[in-house]
Amino acid sequence: MPWQPELLFSSEKPLAADETPRSIALGDRIVPYVLRRAKRRTIGLSIDHRGLRVGAPRRSSLLEVEKIILRHGEWVVQKLDEWRTRRRPELLRIVDGVQLPMLGSQLEVRLALGANRGVWGASEPAILTLCLRSPDDAGRMLEKALRERARELFLERLAHYAELLGVAPPRLTLSAARTRWGSCSLKSGIRLNWRLIHFPRHVIDYVVAHELAHLREMNHSPRFWSVVGQLYPDYRAARDELKALATHCPHW
Numbered sequence: 001m002p003w004q005p006e007l008l009f010s011s012e013k014p015l016a017a018d019e020t021p022r023s024i025a026l027g028d029r030i031v032p033y034v035l036r037r038a039k040r041r042t043i044g045l046s047i048d049h050r051g052l053r054v055g056a057p058r059r060s061s062l063l064e065v066e067k068i069i070l071r072h073g074e075w076v077v078q079k080l081d082e083w084r085t086r087r088r089p090e091l092l093r094i095v096d097g098v099q100l101p102m103l104g105s106q107l108e109v110r111l112a113l114g115a116n117r118g119v120w121g122a123s124e125p126a127i128l129t130l131c132l133r134s135p136d137d138a139g140r141m142l143e144k145a146l147r148e149r150a151r152e153l154f155l156e157r158l159a160h161y162a163e164l165l166g167v168a169p170p171r172l173t174l175s176a177a178r179t180r181w182g183s184c185s186l187k188s189g190i191r192l193n194w195r196l197i198h199f200p201r202h203v204i205d206y207v208v209a210h211e212l213a214h215l216r217e218m219n220h221s222p223r224f225w226s227v228v229g230q231l232y233p234d235y236r237a238a239r240d241e242l243k244a245l246a247t248h249c250p251h252w
Contacts, residue, residue, distance in 0.1 A: 024066055026073040031080065035065060040219055043068045047079040049178065092252040094130075094138035100250045102126060102146070103153075104200030111138060118145030139252045143194075147174055150197040157208045158190060161231050165212055181242065182207045184214035199245050206238035 015021065015034060023032045033052035043065055044055045056065050069076065092100060096111040107126045114131020118141055121127035130141045154172055162169040171189030183191045190211045196204050209232035217224035228235050 024069055026070070026077055029077065031076065033069070035062075041221065042219075044220070045069065045072060045076065047076065047083060049083055051080065051083075052076055092250045094142055094252055101198045101248075102149075103197065103204075109142060111135070116141055118142070118148075120145070120149075142252070146197050147194045150174065150192075150194040153197070153201075153204065154192050154208065157205055158212070161205070161209050161212050164231055165215065165227075167212070167215055170212070170215070181246075182211040184211040184218075186215070186218070195249055198249055199242065202234075203238050203242050203245065206232050206235050206242065209235065 016036070018038060019034050019036045021032065022035050023030050025031075031052060033054055034050075035054050035056060037056055037058045037060075040055060040057050043057070043060060045068070046053050046055070052069075054065060054069065092098065094109065094111075096109075098109050099106045100109070101107070105125050107128060110127060110129045112129055112131050114133070116133050116137055117131050119129045119131060121129065128142070128145055130138055130145070132138055132141060151172070151174060154174075155169070158172060159169045170184075173189065173191045174194045175183075175191045176195070177193055181193045181196060185191075190208075192207065192211070196207060209228055213224055213227040213231060216227045225235075232238065
């Protein structure tokens, strides 16, 4: 089976029923990995904060899978080391006047007493006033306000790109995974990470186009990227920008 590199659109969740923990010796290191068998044509390797994950067709033997891992052992070890040494971003303190990125600009957050609701100002750059019963509610109310804004925008962009693709807009669900920006299911629709609201609109458009393209191709084959390119021609630049921005995405 040929090796196909995959985007690191990963999530934090327990192993699924079709996932099996295994390990393999790469040089003098024992590297654990998770093997997931699915309806796909190629064996794919991906590495994120959880480690090495391998997707394989159901018909592939374990020998075939591990031959691929061994063939790309140097790449696997390098990427694992990069993740291990990567610094986690500092948690954002939600205080009066704090600023954070939103849609390619800066959002200023102001704190006031109130009944736990967010009030958006009409000025540019954007101002969000959190009217709080307690300062301890600031993080939760900030997320709530941003989620609402994200849903409005995502629905609009899904409708736009679904029309270009010639399909009905799929059901939208917001996610909060640590590193997975989107996913697509023919049954449950599109999941988009609400934290995409921190990134410029064109990056969000790329993720929307990426996930909608899976309605045509449930893989990352050349045919899939051809569909992405039809929807969003400059996807390569946006994909690289997303990877760079992801390292600075605010958390609190």
